[in-house]
Amino acid sequence: MAVEKEFLKILNEYADSVDITNRLKGQLTETLPKEQREHLIIEIKCMEFYFRDGDLFPNIEHFGNDGTISRYPDISKFTEFEWEYIKNRVGSCKNTFLKARYSHLLYKSSHHNDLAVQAISCYNNLCKEYLSKKEPNPHSFLLFCYSLECYHRLTNLAKHNCDNCKIKILEYLKNEQLPFVWKGNVIELILSSSLFKRKDVVGLTE
Numbered sequence: 001m002a003v004e005k006e007f008l009k010i011l012n013e014y015a016d017s018v019d020i021t022n023r024l025k026g027q028l029t030e031t032l033p034k035e036q037r038e039h040l041i042i043e044i045k046c047m048e049f050y051f052r053d054g055d056l057f058p059n060i061e062h063f064g065n066d067g068t069i070s071r072y073p074d075i076s077k078f079t080e081f082e083w084e085y086i087k088n089r090v091g092s093c094k095n096t097f098l099k100a101r102y103s104h105l106l107y108k109s110s111h112h113n114d115l116a117v118q119a120i121s122c123y124n125n126l127c128k129e130y131l132s133k134k135e136p137n138p139h140s141f142l143l144f145c146y147s148l149e150c151y152h153r154l155t156n157l158a159k160h161n162c163d164n165c166k167i168k169i170l171e172y173l174k175n176e177q178l179p180f181v182w183k184g185n186v187i188e189l190i191l192s193s194s195l196f197k198r199k200d201v202v203g204l205t206e
Contacts, residue, residue, distance in 0.1 A: 002116045012045060015097045016143055020047050042082050045073040046101055051146040054153030056104055075109055083109065090118070096125050104150065116158035123151035124168070131177055147186045150174065152189060162195055170200070 007027045010111040012027045014020050028037065030195035049056040078086075083106070089101045107115035130136075130144035148169065155165040172178055173186045190196050 004039065007036075007040050007043065011098060012093075015047070015095055015101070038081075042056060042085050045082070046076075046086065046105060048073050049101075049105070051150070056101075056108065073202045075105065078100035078109065096122050096129065097126070100126060100147070100150070104154070107154070113158045113160070113201050115161050116154045120151055120158065120160060123147045123154065127151060127172070129166075131172070131175070136179065136192075141179075141182055144182070148186070149189060152193060152195070156193070156195055166195055166200060 007024055010023050010027070014023055017023075021044055024040060024047065027040055028044075029043075032040070048059040050059060051057075058073050060070075060072040062070045066071065086102050090099060090106070091173070093098040093102070095100060100119050103115050103119035103122060106112075106117055124182060127144055130140045130147065133140050136144075152165060152169065154160075155162055167185065169190060173183055173190070178186070190201060
């Protein structure tokens with residue numbers, strides 16, 4: 001089990017790093033036991049999705065001349081074994097980013113609101129974690145924005161604590177810890193959101 005512990009350690013320490021999949025692929029050796037190899041391949045698949053507009057998209061999308069679309073990873077082709085493994089990981093892992101990722105993927109597959117609520121909680125906590133970093137950097141800024149977008153989108157889809165979501169987003173905009181250059185992204189999110197009404201945004205430019 002030493003090798004499996006090694007790739008779990010990599011996940012826990014570098015899950016939100018840009019090179020996470022390369023780090024994990026480095027553990028795919030010929031001597032890796034079959035079960036551990038299967039688990040590692042699932043983890044790599046989960047990390048191959050990227051953030052866009054508050055959602056997770058496959059790393060590769062190819063549009064054929066006949067109109068067909070091929071994707072990798074293709075969430076519609078995940079096996080029952082893979083989904084069961086991901087469900088178990090949600091319950092066993094402590095890393096907030098990983099919990100958010102697994103819950104979000106499960107929700108995209110099943111559309112069960114309880115999974116959306118779980119992912120919403122994780123993304124909300126991630127926003128706090130990235131903002132509380134002593135030395136924010138461009139990468140933590142992106143991760144904060146991605147997490148906030150996912151928190152907002154899933155809240156809207158699940159219709160879960162929408163008023164609370166609006167309050168938190170407005171609080172981030174007014175938060176003095178949030179660098180001024182970051183606030184434009186928050187304003188764009190607010191202005192493009194169906195959650196916010198005219199009365200909610202009065203005075204925002206101030």
